[in-house]
Amino acid sequence: MTARLRIATRKSPLALWQTEHVAAQLRARHPGLVVDLVPMSTRGDEVLDRSLAAIGGKGLFLKELELAMLRGQADCAVHSLKDVPMELEPGFMLPAILERADHADAFVSNRFDGIDALPPGAVVGTSSLRRQGQLRALRPDLVLRDLRGNVNTRLAKLDAGDYDAIVLACAGLQRLGFEARIRARLDAPQWLPAPAQGAIAIECRDDDGATQALCGALDHAATRTCVEAERAMNRALHGSCHVPVAALARLDGDALELHGLVGAPHDGRAVRAERRGPASQAEALGIAVAEQLLAQGARELIDASHSNSA
Numbered sequence: 305m306t307a308r309l310r311i312a313t314r315k316s317p318l319a320l321w322q323t324e325h326v327a328a329q330l331r332a333r334h335p336g337l338v339v340d341l342v343p344m345s346t347r348g349d350e351v352l353d354r355s356l357a358a359i360g361g362k363g364l365f366l367k368e369l370e371l372a373m374l375r376g377q378a379d380c381a382v383h384s385l386k387d388v389p390m391e392l393e394p395g396f397m398l399p400a401i402l403e404r405a406d407h408a409d410a411f412v413s414n415r416f417d418g419i420d421a422l423p424p425g426a427v428v429g430t431s432s433l434r435r436q437g438q439l440r441a442l443r444p445d446l447v448l449r450d451l452r453g454n455v456n457t458r459l460a461k462l463d464a465g466d467y468d469a470i471v472l473a474c475a476g477l478q479r480l481g482f483e484a485r486i487r488a489r490l491d492a493p494q495w496l497p498a499p500a501q502g503a504i505a506i507e508c509r510d511d512d513g514a515t516q517a518l519c520g521a522l523d524h525a526a527t528r529t530c531v532e533a534e535r536a537m538n539r540a541l542h543g544s545c546h547v548p549v550a551a552l553a554r555l556d557g558d559a560l561e562l563h564g565l566v567g568a569p570h571d572g573r574a575v576r577a578e579r580r581g582p583a584s585q586a587e588a589l590g591i592a593v594a595e596q597l598l599a600q601g602a603r604e605l606i607d608a609s610h611s612n613s614a
């Protein structure tokens with residue numbers, strides 16, 4: 305019998321690119337394996353006129369794909385790990401986290417070279433509270449406007465003249481062939497990405513050993529260690545995904561270094577923390593950095609942005 309693996313995916317160009325990338329790697333690792341894509345539409349993709357928080361959070365992007373796995377229509381699903389809730393649905397696990405691509409955010413503009421070059425009162429598009437908070441902290445004068453939709457849609461809105469600049473993830477732009485649109489990389493330690501930004505994850509049922517064995521071949525241990533610390537920090541700070549939290553862990557031999565930030569999109573306040581620990585204690589490091597942030601008042605900043613995010 306020919307071994308076959310069906311991968312559920314969202315239909316956005318970035319999701320399809322990422323799933324094709326996983327499929328190609330699986331075929332290379334397992335000669336003879338037949339890998340098919342099962343593209344699906346999710347509520348998170350369809351409802352564009354309301355904020356994600358208002359319609360139920362980022363988990364919406366996963367739900368239909370998880371149902372397909374429960375119904376036996378797909379064996380696994382591919383996600384951007386930064387869009388995966390800190391707590392997975394019971395019955396699911398991540399058999400592989402692929403090697404991280406560029407973790408940084410990108411400043412994209414048709415007129416300006418970077419945040420510092422923006423004139424007073426310039427209009428910057430992003431719906432991410434994390435990006436809004438960091439922009440506000442650097443430049444209280446900027447006008448921040450919502451910008452939703454997939455990467456291609458957001459670039460089109462910039463080109464239509466709706467914004468002076470927008471902020472996107474470098475990884476998504478690079479994957480879709482838009483690397484040339486990156487005017488500046490917004491990078492650590494001044495600017496921090498979303499927890500797990502740039503990392504692709506495969507999700508499957510935790511009772512499906514055959515799929516776990518096939519997908520496990522793509523797991524990248526160093527990336528898993530880093531994102532474990534980042535996600536543990538985020539988990540310790542809140543329950544939902546729609547909060548102004550940023551984190552970046554880097555592995556240097558056996559030493560793991562984690563930078564964390566909580567911002568306030570509305571007034572530009574921000575608290576930061578950083579700490580090093582052994583790679584074997586990634587989760588504890590994440591919790592320790594979260595505690596440092598909470599000791600500086602992070603809870604108040606998170607609650608303030610919640611009450612304003614609708």
Ligand SMILES: NCc1[nH]cc(CCC(=O)O)c1CC(=O)O
Pocket residue numbers: 384385386387455471472473474475476500501502503504
């Ligand atoms: N929020 C959507 C999303 N989810 C993952 C990426 C980029 C790819 C990645 O982080 O791996 C993007 C686009 C963006 O933030 O610009």
